[in-house]
Amino acid sequence: MTKTSRNAAVTTPTHSAETIACNDDLLDEILLRLPIKSLIRFKSVSKHWLSLISAPKFALRRNPNPGPASGLFLKRPFRPEFEFLNLDRTSESGATLRSLDFAAGDTFVGVGIVQSCNGLMLCSAQSVEPGDCYVYNPTINRHRIIPPIPPARSGASRTVFGLSLAFDPSKSPHYSVVCVRSCDTRSDQYQLEVYSSETRRWRPSGGSFYVDSPDIRFDRGVFWNGSVHWISIWGESVYFSVEEDRLRPMPMPPIPDDWDAESEYTYFGESGGHLHLIDHIYNPHTPYFDVYELEKDYSGWLVKFRVDFSEFPAEAIRNRKSQPSNLHLHDYVFSLLCVVRSELDEESYLVLQIKGKVIRYYFRTRTFGKICDVEGHRIKEPVRIRDSVLVMLPELPEWHDVHQFIESLASV
Amino acid sequence: MSSSSTTTTTTRLLMLKASDGVTFEVEEAVATKLGAINNMVEEEGSEDLICLPNVNGKFLGMVLEWCKKHANNNTNSDKGNDEVNKWWDKEFVMDLDQNTLYHLLMAADYLSGTELVDLLTEKVASMIRGKKVEEIRETFKIKSDFLPGQEEEIRKKNSWAFE
Numbered sequence: 001m002t003k004t005s006r007n008a009a010v011t012t013p014t015h016s017a018e019t020i021a022c023n024d025d026l027l028d029e030i031l032l033r034l035p036i037k038s039l040i041r042f043k044s045v046s047k048h049w050l051s052l053i054s055a056p057k058f059a060l061r062r063n064p065n066p067g068p069a070s071g072l073f074l075k076r077p078f079r080p081e082f083e084f085l086n087l088d089r090t091s092e093s094g095a096t097l098r099s100l101d102f103a104a105g106d107t108f109v110g111v112g113i114v115q116s117c118n119g120l121m122l123c124s125a126q127s128v129e130p131g132d133c134y135v136y137n138p139t140i141n142r143h144r145i146i147p148p149i150p151p152a153r154s155g156a157s158r159t160v161f162g163l164s165l166a167f168d169p170s171k172s173p174h175y176s177v178v179c180v181r182s183c184d185t186r187s188d189q190y191q192l193e194v195y196s197s198e199t200r201r202w203r204p205s206g207g208s209f210y211v212d213s214p215d216i217r218f219d220r221g222v223f224w225n226g227s228v229h230w231i232s233i234w235g236e237s238v239y240f241s242v243e244e245d246r247l248r249p250m251p252m253p254p255i256p257d258d259w260d261a262e263s264e265y266t267y268f269g270e271s272g273g274h275l276h277l278i279d280h281i282y283n284p285h286t287p288y289f290d291v292y293e294l295e296k297d298y299s300g301w302l303v304k305f306r307v308d309f310s311e312f313p314a315e316a317i318r319n320r321k322s323q324p325s326n327l328h329l330h331d332y333v334f335s336l337l338c339v340v341r342s343e344l345d346e347e348s349y350l351v352l353q354i355k356g357k358v359i360r361y362y363f364r365t366r367t368f369g370k371i372c373d374v375e376g377h378r379i380k381e382p383v384r385i386r387d388s389v390l391v392m393l394p395e396l397p398e399w400h401d402v403h404q405f406i407e408s409l410a411s412v
Numbered sequence: 413m414s415s416s417s418t419t420t421t422t423t424r425l426l427m428l429k430a431s432d433g434v435t436f437e438v439e440e441a442v443a444t445k446l447g448a449i450n451n452m453v454e455e456e457g458s459e460d461l462i463c464l465p466n467v468n469g470k471f472l473g474m475v476l477e478w479c480k481k482h483a484n485n486n487t488n489s490d491k492g493n494d495e496v497n498k499w500w501d502k503e504f505v506m507d508l509d510q511n512t513l514y515h516l517l518m519a520a521d522y523l524s525g526t527e528l529v530d531l532l533t534e535k536v537a538s539m540i541r542g543k544k545v546e547e548i549r550e551t552f553k554i555k556s557d558f559l560p561g562q563e564e565e566i567r568k569k570n571s572w573a574f575e
Contacts, residue, residue: 016514020536021552026521029529033537040573044566045548047557141569 028052032062036139036407056173059409065170066118068272068340069404072351073113073138082113084405085358085371087340087351112401115165117223119408120175122165133163135175135197135412138405144412146177149193149202156184164221164228166242169410171226174198176242178228180218183208190218192240192247197412205245212236222268224275225296231268231277253279253292253301267291271404272341272348277301287327291339291350291363305363307350309334312368317354337402426453427461428476434469435461436476445479447524464523471512471519478504478528505535510551513539 020026031039031052039062043050052058070088114122114133123134123143136143152158159182167175174197183189189208195201213235221228229239229250237250266289267278277292288308292301309317309332317332337351337358349360351371358371424440426449444450452462464472481504485496508516513535520528540548549556556563567574 016511016518017551018553019518020514021554023518023521026517026529026533029533030536030540033534034541037573038541038543040570041545042548043570044545044558044563045556046554049548049554050566 024052028058028061031058036062036409039409040140053409054411056411059411060169060173063119063169063408063410065273066406066408068342069338069406071405072338073116073403073405074337075112075401075403085337085351087360087371113403114163114219115221115223116403116406117165117167117175118169119406119410120165120167120412121403122163122177124163133177135165135177137408137410137412139407140409140411142412144197146195147200147202149179149181149195152184154184158182158184161190162218162221162230164218164223164230166223166226166228167410168223168226169408171243172198173410175410178205178221178240178242180230194242194245205240206247209247211238213238220268222270222275224270224273224294229268229275248298251294251298251300253277267336267339269339269404271339272343274304274341276304276339276341278336278339287332305348305350307361307363311366312354338404340404428472429461429463430467430469430472431465432469434472436472438476438480439483442476442479442483445483445525445527446475447526449523451524466522467519468515471515474512474516475519475523475525475528479525482527501531505531508535510539 020030031042031049034042039053043053070086072085072087074083074085112123114124116122119137119139121136121138123136125132132148133146134143135146149158149160161180161182163180164178165175166178176197177195179193179195179202180190181193183191186208189210191208192205193202194205196203211232213232215234216230216232216237218230221230223229226243227239227241229237231237231250231252233255237252238247239250240247267276269276275294277294278289279292287310288306290303291305291307293304294301310327312318312332317334318327333355335353337353339348339350340360341348346362346364348364349362349369352359352361357373360369360371362368425437426440426443428436428438428443428449430436440453444453449462467475481500482497485493485500505513513532517529517532517536520532540551543551548554558566
């Protein structure tokens with residue numbers, strides 16, 4: 001490169017930043033590179049910035065693929081408030097959710113989270129009768145009431161067995177709510193209804209169906225790979241592809257011969273585009289357990305990670321009464337909160353409650369990091385909880401009361 | 413394709429003229445890293461002077477400097493290029509004052525230098541990410557046009573972001 005002439009005066013216009021701020025394309029590019037927390041704050045700069053940041057297209061570009069959970073919402077049964085466990089070490093994340101106050105006062109137990117799905121949450125009133133159902137985005141603190149399913153023409157009563165949220169922002173800005181209810185005409189059969197945020201309507205999906213499963217949990221659906229999955233230990237497990245509008249059987253790991261009637265899958269959840277299952281907890285003859293991952297083509301489950309408690313510092317996790325030889329999982333006091341997957345296996349970890357603290361355990365490097373202290377049953381700082389309420393964490397909280405917080409600008 | 417170069421290489425030189433009359437002689441391979449110039453070369457196919465009435469000489473010079481570095485780095489051995497480019501990009505944006513940065517960004521945008529736009533928008537983002545709302549308004553000369561109460565409403569709804 002040769003500079004042939006450099007004599008002309010270089011004039012510098014004064015308001016270059018102003019010009020940038022008027023160029024929507026450039027401003028969009030800048031805003032896309034900001035953390036969610038800054039974006040939420042900058043909504044109050046001007047109407048122009050508010051409209052750019054709130055645009056569904058912007059949300060789609062900002063979070064094309066949902067990130068890993070940056071926090072967990074924990075809730076005890078019969079308690080209206082949530083605890084927030086911050087998993088993000090940069091502390092850039094946060095959420096307004098303490099209680100779902102948009103529906104407060106409806107019922108004694110209030111509103112609970114049914115399921116968290118890629119940044120959106122399905123919430124419902126925890127009353128005896130199935131109450132209102134909401135889709136909520138805790139990042140932007142916005143909710144929408146999902147209309148009730150139209151009543152049966154025959155007037156037959158309908159039992160709702162479960163509601164699930166299906167949302168994949170990498171495919172579409174719209175979400176679906178999948179409802180499993182009783183069939184109007186045959187009591188031993190189920191019927192699926194699907195609500196779409198695009199049409200804002202419910203529609204029945206397919207005919208009625210039968211699932212040979214005494215214990216299938218339609219109220220604990222997990223969305224992964226474009227489908228909602230419901231598992232059962234003793235019977236058939238199934239999944240519903242929202243896109244294809246089809247229900248299919250799902251393979252499960254074989255049940256060991258020595259499982260007893262108390263057996264239960266301890267963890268079933270999605271993270272970073274992977275579906276995980278942890279079992280063998282309740283009839284263990286080993287000091288370790290495996291984290292299974294389902295193949296994308298449903299050909300089977302593979303053992304992705306193994307967690308061996310005999311490698312943990314004994315004083316942190318072992319039951320005092322346990323004998324040091326021949327240790328089983330029974331001999332350890334712990335509670336599984338969440339499997340968090342990163343793009344790299346080395347950065348994937350398990351959130352685990354042990355004596356006195358909540359920790360993360362990195363599967364590959366087998367290293368630990370403290371997330372927070374838990375005193376008695378109370379989480380101490382840095383978990384932010386309401387000052388006035390003593391929030392209890394059960395020694396082994398029920399896993400369906402732990403929900404991932406994933407940052408998202410998605411509109412509801 | 414004919415070449416205006418007197419050397420034995422096939423490198424062709426282009427003449428770029430900025431808004432203030434400053435001209436730059438640049439290798440085609442360097443200048444065509446800019447989408448706008450690439451289009452002009454492909455459409456016109458001539459060796460004429462390319463006039464860029466929307467870019468001033470100072471910033472055109474800086475944009476071309478960046479293009480040249482990247483073109484040079486990329487012709488060297490393939491391994492480690494990304495590292496060299498990254499290191500050089502860091503140096504390039506490190507000491508830019510705000511005014512230069514914004515002008516450069518506009519120039520890069522006008523010339524469709526996608527990679528450079530990415531680099532500069534990243535730099536702007538890193539400068540404003542921790543700022544308060546009032547500081548953003550000050551930087552970009554924005555006046556709040558919310559009705560009374562509207563702004564408070566938005567802040568209240570998103571109070572965690574202001575902590």
